[in-house]
Amino acid sequence: MELQDPKINGALPAGAVGYRQEREGFLPSHNPAPGRKPAQFMDFEGKTSFGMSVFNLSNAIMGSGILGLAYAMAHTGVLFFLVLLLCIALLSSYSIHLLLTCAGVVGIRAYEQLGQRALGPVGKVVVAAVICLHNVGAMSSYLFIIKSELPLVIGAFLYMDPERSWFLNGNLLIIIVSVLIILPLALMRHLGYLGYTSGLSLTCMLFFLISVIYKKFQLDCPVGRNDTAAESKSPLGLNRSCEAQMFTVDSQMFYSVPIMAFAFVCHPEVLPIYTELCRPSKRRMQAVANVSIGAMFCMYGLTATFGYLTFYSSVKAEMLQMYSQKDLLILCVRLAVLLAVTLTVPVVLFPIRRALQQLLFPSKAFSWPRHVAIALILLVLVNVLVIYVPTIRDIFGVIGSTSAPSLIFILPSVFYLRIVPSEVESLSSWPKIQALCFGVLGILFMAISLGFMFINWATGQSRVSGH
Template identity: 45%
Template sequence: MSINGNADVNTESAVTEDSETAPLLNNGSAPPRARGASFASSVFNLMNAIMGSGILGLAYAMANTGIIAFCILLIIVASLAAYSIHLLLKLCDQTGINSYEDIGEKALQKPGKVIAGVAIIIQNIGAMSSYLFILKSELPAAIRTFLSPDSAGNAWYEDGRLLLILVTLCVVLPLAMLPKIGFLGYTSSLAFLFVLYFVVVIVVKKWSIPCPLSRNVTTLSGAFQISNSTESECTPKLFVVSSKSAYAIPTMAFSFLCHTAVLPIYCELDRPSKGKMQNVTNVSICLSVLLYLVSSVFGYLTFYAHVESELLLGYDKYLPHDIVVMTVRLAILLSVLLTVPLIHFPARKATLLLLFGRRPFSWPIHIVATLTIVGVVLLMAIFVPDIRNVFGVVGSTTSSCLLFIFPGIFYLKISNSSRRSFDSIGAAFLVVFGVIMGIFSLSVIAITWSLNT
């Protein structure tokens, strides 16, 4: 489907053009040929791209930065993410270009297109592999919680690899095969409901786990005794500075990385315009910030300094057989599962653009590309023993580039705005901030690895 405002509506070849490579409306001056994705569907898709499994780690970040410091940092990172999207949309509006990769080519010629495309492919394949790795690790445990303790210990549903293959073939692959990202609005709305359910449960369960925390621990002699936290640990901290505080900003930045999905969503938006897509972005980021804040605050106020790096693990310790906690764990896993096809879309789009350019849509090429990417992701999730370490360095570098550095550089190279204009200064700030954050993230990962070896 073409939505180019300068194209002839009656041109047969334009009607068959693939939505993944169709140019944008210029200022919304011409009507689209067919109704695109609704505003609500686009918001759900972008929120699904934003949130993923990052919501599980932000309470831990709050415990290591303090409530006020966390809120300030979260709002700053969210604002910078929204601003970098504003720069990308402004470039799309000025040039009529509809892809991150082509904006890179416009700014830096062929190397810019290749660098942006490769970064998108690496980032999204890494993210998809990490999500499937989480499913492989957590899905068998989630299923076991619903079964009686007398169930057989070697049942097929306790094999994480087998379960991963089944859910990939039955859920991920059919959704990833869809040619338009707008169709995923239905699954994204379902994923949003799962996340909302998670947040509600975190709020409600705050009063089910009293502080000081107590739990059974096993002594060296094999006996059980009660271990209590102190009253002082039940006081919320407003500001915290420790070695673990270093993980806060990278965690937040990765929690708002949705830029590779923004332009595909923009392309399929009904009557697309920069202002409308900016509203989609603002609503999505604001709702995400709200859900992040509520879940982080109540998760932190439940466990205080004892918050686990993955929030739900704390509930497993103190409420191991709570049926609501069991269901919310399964809901989060389903949310992660439904996020994978959405992340797959820009990875496939970047692959097709780099390999085939803007050739007309072809189902054989589309199917082969989809099967190849999903196959690579599945094999990595199955056979790599620790996917997070493998993609730690790659993720921190590509995320910094896609979130901050590339939008800033592309804007400075393409835009005709004065170098003293607000957006030019803001773009330069994004580049500097992204470089600092990337170096900082790599340093933290290197130090962590050196301490663990």
Template identity: 50%
Template sequence: MQMWILKTRTFYLNRMWGRRSMKLTLILLTFVSIFSLYSVHLLLKTANEGGSLLYEQLGHKAFGMVGKLTASGSITMQNIGAMSSYLFIVKYELPLVIQALMNIEDTNGLWYLNGDYLVLLVSLVLILPLSLLRNLGYLGYTSGLSLLCMMFFLIVVIFKKFQIPCPAEIAFLVNETVNGSLAQPAAFVGFNRTESDSCQPRYFIFNSQTVYAVPILTFSFVCHPAILPIYEELKGRSRRRMMNVSKISFFAMFLMYLLAALFGYLTFYEHVESELLHTYSSVMETDILLLIVRLAVLVAVTLTVPVVIFPIRSSITHLLCASKEFSWWRHSVITVSILVFTNLLVIFVPNIRDIFGFIGASAAAMLIFILPSAFYIKLVKKESMKSVQKIGAMFFLLSGIVVMTGSMALIVLDWVHNAPGGGH
């Protein structure tokens, strides 16, 4: 159930703990996971009643071409967001890996340590040839490898929690060094030792960054377009069995998000960066274990990008050229266009938070809240509008509209009133 998406989103969830606080993120994580599971229930029931196991086809049966375009557009936006998150990791992690392997200290003027150049090079040399394949025979291997990388990353995050002292202690040692023999970590410049609570977890914090919490978590739990194809291929297919598969998958996602975010936050507290591995670089020299993690994650995300391109290209081809025979020229043009657009996002959007926030508030909200409930209300005819099931679906639909409009409005206000965040 798209478990390979876990690794990227977990990196950013660590930032949410530092910005938002412990209990608030835990509460939101719990509610979003439950709501996502409920939407899977609605989607499976609708698929049985509507007679289709394609998300876009359900949209067409429910609302005609408008429903089909809405479903297709939401899936495309969600997958482009996932691709962008993977390429963001290449952009920020690959220069550090090259720097560590080549033992380079002065990075000024070196093009091969520029993340923008590297993400273009990786896209051209590795991702594009794999994306041009007509079939994805290696999909199973890629998914398994990515999940193993996520497990390894989680183990390292937990292990490092007991190795790295609190950032306050690091900054204190730096400030107390008389002869300057200890270099101050960049992430903690200007830290005030009098902030005695900096190494204490904060339970509820509300600020301008809180508006991104729900969209990011919504984005993190989207796997709904893959639910129906998996349901179709399930041996001994039944809705109850598919719901059991979904419960196990969602619990695994919840547990991995929770542990990685919690231990990342309890290691660095409010000093944790958007990309957790970068925070480790700020407080310690090159570590062989972290280098292995970086290499594993880079391999996994590079192999995953072509997997995400396939449904985007398939959806575009189905919309524009459904009745035409396969053409290598059209196949290549669509693939290159998708890659070019995604690379431009990664190069020119200053913060991955903006991509996660916008897509989480729009496409992810559509795929989790609005579309499954709308399809259910429209296509499940055997239940009246006064039934508990239909009332619950209607309430879920209204909740999705509130989440979508409210989150989008708050994000736009944050963009207007606050300068764009730099770095990663």
């Protein structure tokens, strides 16, 4: 809802005067003083069209999480999954509403700056740490895809079994790719190829969706309901029953919601996209967010549904592993996804390095040794993490249970409660009660998801699924 400037007998309350002044500085002033540049929220006039802004935000939402959605559906059921996915989408849209409202109050365009405005220097540190954690998780998921898919692609071209060739070991290959491709790109001072990478990534995922739908109608499930022998011989490892479940609950279900949350995180990119939007307004940017989230909801729902209906409960957390290594179409999909994720890793590394430099060296001038050292340390850390984490599901689960609820639920609600003046909306007002409940929901989501994952790890149930 749009905030209205409250008036009491024609005058604003003292606390709301600052609110109005800050809000008026959010967009260019129409009546600047003579000889004075108008105060404005943006460093430059936004020139990005509505459609291109939708494209940019959709690409910010889209990521490796799409590969794990069929797995999430297998452990929740078709209807339950789609209901949960819709809830996450709606909550993400409401979260962006809170961010835009806060930005409109204080004229701030960066997530970290909102944290500082709401909670002081500690808030800036917390927000930067959460963003770093999320981006490290995203980098890890991308490198895990390289680790699992690159050996299959090279093995297909060389007609070799990846498991019998030492030089096709996934751990060795991610180190080689990191040194020869990712590191040189990450050492660039400016990320000029970002636009090309973004377009390529979204195109690859659309190609992936089309291929998943096509393969659903091409592959028949050869396993009868009681034919366990056929199941063990199936080269694709198809489902033991080939029967879709509308609702199901098992020990892996608590990985499902974090995977969905991970797939919808785009919040640090919302305000920069808002800055560049042509004719920016809260309502116009909210429309951009709603269209983007709606498009991704449809894409996620289709990918998960057709992936699940192809492999049913046997689907793995990284769905591409379910397809034949000799399938030419899937080989092209693997190449496209590998190219996209390889070029995206340096893009994800840049915000981490910028946040670390602002936190640790805020007053230092640019230094090449420090620039290189941060990139090296981050790549080594992520490579070690990917080598020792057994499945991509654990990466999706942990990041989706920590940074995702923080970015979607907790931080936007805290910003709203702290930034919007009490003279404008009191703590007992319905919007602030909603924001408070939203933050509490995020805390509960984080605690429950992490709790059940730790229980699964402690009891060994995380290996029951065989992934």
